[in-house]
Amino acid sequence: MSRKYLIAGNWKMNLTPSESEELASGVAKAVGKDASVEVVVSPTFTALDRVSKIIEDSTVKLGAQNMSPKASGAYTGEISAAMLRDVFTKYVILGHSERREYFGETDVLVNEKVLFALESQIKPILCIGETLEDREADKTLEVVKTQLLGGLESVEESQLVDVVIAYEPVWAIGTGKTATPEMAQEVHASIRSLLSEKYSASAAEKVQILYGGSMKPANAEDLLAQADIDGGLIGGAALDAASFGALVEAAKKAP
Ligand code: PEP
Numbered sequence: 001m002s003r004k005y006l007i008a009g010n011w012k013m014n015l016t017p018s019e020s021e022e023l024a025s026g027v028a029k030a031v032g033k034d035a036s037v038e039v040v041v042s043p044t045f046t047a048l049d050r051v052s053k054i055i056e057d058s059t060v061k062l063g064a065q066n067m068s069p070k071a072s073g074a075y076t077g078e079i080s081a082a083m084l085r086d087v088f089t090k091y092v093i094l095g096h097s098e099r100r101e102y103f104g105e106t107d108v109l110v111n112e113k114v115l116f117a118l119e120s121q122i123k124p125i126l127c128i129g130e131t132l133e134d135r136e137a138d139k140t141l142e143v144v145k146t147q148l149l150g151g152l153e154s155v156e157e158s159q160l161v162d163v164v165i166a167y168e169p170v171w172a173i174g175t176g177k178t179a180t181p182e183m184a185q186e187v188h189a190s191i192r193s194l195l196s197e198k199y200s201a202s203a204a205e206k207v208q209i210l211y212g213g214s215m216k217p218a219n220a221e222d223l224l225a226q227a228d229i230d231g232g233l234i235g236g237a238a239l240d241a242a243s244f245g246a247l248v249e250a251a252k253k254a255p
Helices: 017-031 045-055 081-086 097-103 107-119 132-136 140-151 157-162 181-198 201-205 217-224 241-253
Strands: 006-010 038-042 061-064 089-094 123-128 164-167 208-212 231-234
Touching: 006 061, 006 089, 006 164, 006 208, 006 241, 017 038, 017 045, 017 241, 038 089, 045 061, 081 089, 081 107, 089 107, 107 123, 107 140, 123 140, 132 140, 140 181, 157 201, 164 181, 181 201, 181 208, 181 217, 217 231, 217 241, 231 241
Parallel strands: 006 038, 006 231, 038 061, 061 089, 089 123, 123 164, 164 208, 208 231
Antiparallel strands: none
16 A cells, blocks of 8 residues: 555644643654554644644644635734644644534535645644434435545545545544454445546545544454555544554554
8 A cells, every 4th residue: 555654643733732742742752753543633723833842843743623725914812823833733634623612613615724734734623523413314425425425525536645634523522432353454445446437546545544432452453454544633532642653553553
């Protein structure tokens, strides 16, 4: 497989800037200069600059948890792509289910952010996934398709290689419930097949599709062994350098 594994931590609204520095140093120490697996940490906005400096001599890259689709101006409380780029942010998590649920983010808004991130040379990690209600109504693939195609509207084939997709079943986020490797693989394969239909098989083959939802060292090996799972978007287990480091190690050993 030509795709590199990517392990991305989403620290959510946790840790002060000082605590974030401490965790970032632990992650940088664990990862060092090894580049066989791509590693991203995504602290809160106020910690980005300090974490950026801590990881600068490692291969760990910086991610943000959100971004405005606007370049600048009267948008109180928002953070722009230029502000993120200035502190060397390379990735941005967009359309996370918590943003969709608590902040009313729609596919249209997420798409605007995806397009603007790409234009700004920040790689979007586009999050998609079904709720428990969707899964029980047998609507998983339909919901995932709508969110995927909605989020990628007007994204060109040449830009696709810079997009990361994170499949995160909402019912598995922060709940300790994980999709079985087979359940996750089924959705990942269908995401790749939708990408292949929209773009081309060769473009789809290059896209990293991450799994997110209670991934931890105990279940990572089986998930990462699946053909279309190219890494993880990690919440809880990313808040501990040893657990996060163990996930990076699992990705190094994955087939
Ligand atoms: C997430 O929020 O993206 C996530 C996957 O969280 P957790 O690992 O805690 O389920």
